[in-house]
Amino acid sequence: MNNAGERVRRCFGLAWRTAAKVGKEDPRRVVHSLKVGLALTLVSLLYLIKPLFEGIGQNAMSAVLTVVVVMEFTVGATLGKGLNRGLGTLLAGSLAFLVEYVADIPGRIFQAVFIGSAVFILGAVTTYVRFIPHIKKNYDYGVMIFLLTFNLITVSSYRVDNVWAIAKDRIATIAIGGGLCLVMSLLIFPNWSGQELHNSTISKLEGLANSIQACVVRYFNDSETQDDESDDLIYKGYKAVLDSKSKDETLILQGCEIKQALQASWEPRWSRYWHRIPWRQYKTVGITLLHFSYTVVALHGCLLSEIQTPGSIRALYKDSCIRLAEEVSKALRELANSIRNKRQFSPQALSDNINEALQHLNDDLKSQPQLFLGSKNFGAATNAEEDTRVSFSSVKSDCSSMFESKSKELSYALPFAAFTSMLVEMVAKLDRVIDAVDDLAKLSHFGEFRDEDEIE
Structure with a gap:
C-alpha cells in the first residue's frame, strides 16, 4: 500500500509539473481554456433553462458539439472552422430537401431506392x-460536415x-454555437x-542564429567534450523549424506556416493587427528557413563525427570560421528585427559583410593548402629513389608507409573540409532567406531603410 501510494503521489506530482510547464510556456493557453469552459457553460443553458429547451428541443446538443469542435486557439482557426461548418450545413440541408422533394412524389418504394442511391452517390x-x-x-472540414448533415x-x-x-x-443550434464561438x-x-x-517566424530566425553560433564556438573550443547546455541550445535552434512540418497531421504540404497563413487570411482585415500583410508570403519565408535549417543540422553533425580534426589544425582557421558564423548569425538576427519592428533592411549591407568574412576564410584556406592536398614527401621520396640504389622490397615498404601517412592526413582533413563546406553552403542558402524576407518587407510596406540605420 505504501508503494502504491508513493507511485500515485509521483504521478500526481508529474502531472502537476507538466501542467504548470505548459501554462508557463504560453499563459494564453490558460486563458483559452477558461474561454472554452465559459462558452460551454453558456451554451449548456439551452438544456438547463426549460423555456430554451422547449423552444429548441433535443437538437440543443448540436450547439454544444459546435462549440467543442469549432472553438480553436486563434481567431483565424475559429472563423475558418465556423464558416466551413455553417456553409456545409446550409448546402447539405438545401440538397437534402431537394432529394426528399423528388423522392416523395412517386411513392414509398421509389423513395427508399432514390434515397439509398442519393446517399451512395453523394x-x-x-x-x-x-x-x-x-x-x-x-x-476539408466543411465537406465532412456537408456529408454528415446530408445523410x-x-x-x-x-x-x-x-x-x-x-x-x-439543427441549423439554428449550429448558428447559436458558432456565433457564441x-x-x-x-x-x-x-x-x-x-x-x-x-512571432513564430521571428523566433525561428533567432533560434537558428543562436544554434549556428553555439555550434561553431563549440567546434573550435573542444568538440570532444560533451556539453549538454550547448547541445540544447544548438538543438532547440533548428528543432523549432523542423518540428513545424508535423505540428498538424492535416497538413499535406510544407510546414505549419501554410495552415497559419490560411487561418490569418480568414481574420478580419479591419483588425488592429497586420491588416496590410500578405500572409502567404510568410509561407515562402518558412519554406526557405526549412531548407536553411538542413545545413545547420549537417553542421551539428560535424561535431558528432567519429573522426575529428586535431585541435592544432582547427586553430589555424578558428578566427575566420567564427567570424563567418557570426556574420551569418547577425544577418539572421537583422532579418528577425526587420520583421519584429516592421521596417526594411539593406540586403546589400548584409551581403557585403558576409562576403568579406567568406573571403577571409578563403584566404586562410589558401594559406595552408598542404593540409588538404597532402604533403610533398611522397614526391621527394620518389626522386630520391631514382638517385639511390635500393632493393625492391625497401621501396615497396617506403611507398606503403607514405600512403599510410597520406591517408592519415586526409582522414583528419576531410572532416574539417566537410565542416567548412557546410559553412559555405549555409551562406548560399542564406541568400534565399534574405530574398524571401526582403520580398515580405516590400509587400507588407514596412518602413523604409535609411542609410543611418545601423545593423544590430
Missing part, C-alpha cells in the same frame, strides 16, 4: 473530392414526417493567427 463523390489537395487544405437529414426524412423542423432546429474568440482576449505566425 457519399462516394464527396469522399473523393476530399482527396483534392486544394479542397483538403482549405475546405442525417436525408435518411431521417424516410421515417420522420416533419423533417423540416429537425433541420431548422465567434464572440468569445473575437471579443474576449483574442489570439490572432497572424500574430502567431509573425
